Structure formats: C-alpha cells, structure tokens
Amino acid sequence: MDTVAALHRPVLAWYSASARSLPWRAGDASAWAVMVSEFMLQQTPVKRVLPVYEEWLRRWPTPEALAKEPAGEAVRAWGRLGYPRRALRLHAAATAITEQHAGEVPRDHAQLLALPGVGEYTAAAVASFAFRQRHAVLDTNVRRVFARAVTGQEYPANATTAAERRTAATLLPDDPETAATWAVAVMELGALVCTARTPDCVRCPIAGGCAWRQAGSPPWEGPARRGQSYEGTDRQVRGKLLAVLRDAPGPVTQAQLDAVWADGVQRARALDGLVTDGLVEPVAAGVYRLPG
DNA sequence: GAGTCGTGGGA
DNA sequence: TTCCCAAGACT
Incomplete structure (x- = not known):
C-alpha cells in the first residue's frame, strides 16, 4: 500500500528534525541503559525520570553492578518516581541477566519478555531501540497516534486490541534499522505533537492524512477512561x-x-x-x- | 478483563 | 483549584 509507505517519510523526517536529545538515545547508550530508562518511563514523565536515570547509570553502569546490591538500595535510589515495585523488578531483572545471561542484556525478544517487569511493550522497546530489531512498539503514544491518524478516533481503547497490533505490524517498515527509527519516531510524535489533551496538529507532519482530522476531529465517544482516584487510597x-x-x-x-x-x-x-x-x-x- | 499499583506537574 | 494523565506490568 502506497498510503502506508507515504506515512514513513514525513514522520521520519520530522523525527530527524525534532527529536529530543535524551541520554538513553545517545549513540553510546548501552542496552542496559535503554532497559533502565524503559522501566523508569513506565507511566512516568521524561522530565522526572532524567535525574534518577543519570544517578542510576552512574552508580550501576551494568546489570551485575546492580545485582550485587541489596534490593532495598534500588528501592531507595528509585526516589519518588512512583510505582516502586518497578525498582524491585529492575533489580530482579539485573539478577536474572547476571545469572542467566552472563551479565548481558539478552537480544532475543522472548528472553527479554521472560525478565521480571518486562512486558509486551518493554520487550519490544529494548529489542528495537537497543538492538535495532524490527518490532512493533505499542505504547500509549503510538496507540494514540494510530487511533487518530489511522482509525479516526480521538483516543484508543483502554486495552490494546488485536486490531491495533495488526495496524502497527502493517505500518512497520521492512528494513530493521528503519523500523527501529520509525518506532521511536511515532512515539516521539505522540509525546510532542499528537498529545492526549491538546494535539498540535499545525506542527504534525501527517495532519494532511489524519483520519481523525478529516472526520472533523470528533470527540471521543467510547467508554469513559477510568479515572485514577488517589486521595485516601x-x-x-x-x-x-x-x-x-x-x-x-x-x-x-x-x-x-x-x-x-x-x-x-x-x-x-x-x-x-x-x-x-x-x-x-x-x-x-x-x-x-x-x-x- | 477489570483492579491495583505512586507521584507530581501542566492545562 | 481541580482534574487529567505520563515510554505498563501483573494478578
């Protein structure tokens, strides 16, 4: 489908010009560094992750370095990132990598998925970003971009659907290196332009082909997204x-x-x-x- | 599949 | 001010 390939160029060009410079995207970032960032970024904004990430990589530059320490040190160093079980799972993942993978973050998607705290998203993200493999990476940003640009809805459903996986697989470029850049580019587009509340369509490289815009940007009519009450819980x-x-x-x-x-x-x-x-x-x- | 699991900042 | 929600995983 030419309509598919037609999305690639503008998104990749936009990413090339507009991507944030983040430490886990640097050329010398290790697979471990990418994995640490992915754990921290689960449900947590980039801005709050940055200082903690820097401290973690300085203190524990390898999985083995972290595995040597008590899990409590990981929890303490997690600070106020939230969801502290992630710190526990990252420590457990470091231990598994040390004991079962000779201290090297596994490149294999199935082996990544088997690590504590690594689910569908994180396994694909590490395989794609760190090892430049061809995987569909479906996070909340990507799902929102596809919901709008492809499906014509303002928001995706609460849970990832088979249809979304098909869409992501169909749009994934054939070449692995290009697919890896595409994955992070779509994610970045969702994070910076196609945002949840007030998308900046004027700056969107694919606004012209966006199904949601073409439909007049209809408001979300699906089931109300569940709120996150917190006070008193x-x-x-x-x-x-x-x-x-x-x-x-x-x-x-x-x-x-x-x-x-x-x-x-x-x-x-x-x-x-x-x-x-x-x-x-x-x-x-x-x-x-x-x-x- | 629905609930649980933190925290803080921007609109 | 209040509300929404930010690169999910697990049970």
Whole structure:
C-alpha cells in the first residue's frame, strides 16, 4: 500500500528534525541503559525520570553492578518516581541477566519478555531501540497516534486490541534499522505533537492524512477512561509509609510509621501489602527496613 | 478483563 | 483549584 509507505517519510523526517536529545538515545547508550530508562518511563514523565536515570547509570553502569546490591538500595535510589515495585523488578531483572545471561542484556525478544517487569511493550522497546530489531512498539503514544491518524478516533481503547497490533505490524517498515527509527519516531510524535489533551496538529507532519482530522476531529465517544482516584487510597498510604523507609538511613520503628496515617486499619493493610510485595522487610517486633 | 499499583506537574 | 494523565506490568 502506497498510503502506508507515504506515512514513513514525513514522520521520519520530522523525527530527524525534532527529536529530543535524551541520554538513553545517545549513540553510546548501552542496552542496559535503554532497559533502565524503559522501566523508569513506565507511566512516568521524561522530565522526572532524567535525574534518577543519570544517578542510576552512574552508580550501576551494568546489570551485575546492580545485582550485587541489596534490593532495598534500588528501592531507595528509585526516589519518588512512583510505582516502586518497578525498582524491585529492575533489580530482579539485573539478577536474572547476571545469572542467566552472563551479565548481558539478552537480544532475543522472548528472553527479554521472560525478565521480571518486562512486558509486551518493554520487550519490544529494548529489542528495537537497543538492538535495532524490527518490532512493533505499542505504547500509549503510538496507540494514540494510530487511533487518530489511522482509525479516526480521538483516543484508543483502554486495552490494546488485536486490531491495533495488526495496524502497527502493517505500518512497520521492512528494513530493521528503519523500523527501529520509525518506532521511536511515532512515539516521539505522540509525546510532542499528537498529545492526549491538546494535539498540535499545525506542527504534525501527517495532519494532511489524519483520519481523525478529516472526520472533523470528533470527540471521543467510547467508554469513559477510568479515572485514577488517589486521595485516601491504600496507594497513598503505601507511598507515605515507604517514604519514611526511604528517607531513613536504617530500620524504622512502628511509631515512625504510625505517624504518617491516622487510620490504623488501613495503615496496617498498606504495610502488610508492602511486606507482601517485598518492598518492606520486618526485622523484629515493630521494626521495619527496606529489603536486604 | 477489570483492579491495583505512586507521584507530581501542566492545562 | 481541580482534574487529567505520563515510554505498563501483573494478578
């Protein structure tokens, strides 16, 4: 289909001219560096990732370096990025890479997918960005660009569909190197131009062929996207509890934890969840620490 | 498949 | 100010 190939040139040209200079995109960025960035970028804005990423790569330049440290150090160094289980999983992935892959991030997509914390998106992203392989990379940005440009809807559905995978596969350039650049280019287009709230169609290289624009930019009529209530949830309590652990040099007491949330029932439930997840370790009666 | 899991900044 | 949501994974 010429209509397919016709999308490639303008998007690739736009990316060449407009891409952000990000450390994990530098020519000397290792596969490990790419993997660290992908874990951190899951549901987290680039701006907040940057300083933590730099610190992590300086401190742990290889999977082996991270694997040598207690998981709690990874959790502490995660700082306030959010979803701290990612730190635990990244540490576990580093351990698996060290023990099962001779310290080298695997190039094989299936082996990547088998690592802790690596799902469909991250496996494709690492294989594509770090190893320049041909994979469809479907993140929230890409899904939104395709929903608009191809399907003519303002937003994609909540969960990735088979139709989206077909679309992504169809649009993927044949040449692996070109496919890898295409993947990051579409993602960048979604992040900078085809944004969720107020797309900047004036600067969009494919606005002329965008199905959503051609349809008059109709508003989203699908099911309401689920909101993320936060205030008063267990997640908020977990965050407060873990912040106490992160900010303390060593083990903390029950009293220190009790001080951050009034509801004892909810507080106990949240703490129990953190212990179950392996983010917190009981050391003695009423004493807790980050995992050793 | 729907719920859970943090955090903070921009519109 | 309030609300939306930002390169998902896992159960």
